[in-house]
Amino acid sequence: MKKIAYISIFFFFVSASVVLAQREDAGNYEYDREVLFGINKNTNGGLIGGFVLKMGYRIDETNFHFFGLDLVNVKNPKEVRYSTVLGNSYIFGKSNYLYSIRPYYGRELIVFKKAPQQGVQVSLLGAIGPTIGIIAPYYIEYAINRLETVREQFDPEVHQSRFNILGPGRVFEGIGGSDIAFGGNAKAAVLFEFGVFKSNVTGLELGYQLEGFTKEIPLMPTVENRQVFQSVYFTFFYGFRK
16 A cells, blocks of 8 residues: 555646646646546456546536546455466455446546647546445355365365365356445545546546445355455546546
């Protein structure tokens, strides 16, 4: 988390310097609405934390409001991935996935505008909304003996030896046995936007995410589980404007 925070601070100052140097060239770069698609990386997720959709609408020259939807996989920070003799990888002690569906509403303030075909636009934004958490069973393939294996949800009282685990279950196996948790989410971020053409936008959002549920989420039964999750994240965006 510290590395991401340092990178975020460094990127902010570098980009802000570039923008300040180019403010004299800023021209007419107005737009009324935008649709953005993004890939998220966060300190509670894996290599790809999730996917983002955002639709924004202009209020005035420097203010926008937007609606968004995040689909992300939330992990326990104590999860450790192991490899088997078969080359498969799994997480020992994990019994459930947590998939968060986060619709939200937010406001965006443009701090520095970009010129029509150059520069960087910097905005501050905040958002809040409900969360629907899907708690899906985490399946493993477990060797009962040399000839017989089973695929079932991890149970620390049954699957005590990690050397008998051959790998994870199939994709979305056991999804029909999922549970639902309700909660809320909020975030604050800095958004850097690039792009050569007025109709297209490429951007990077750096921020802090807070999410809480009405009950504890049992991701790993053998360690302390949480009801509230917080993370630092960055999201790469690409989208269209009119």
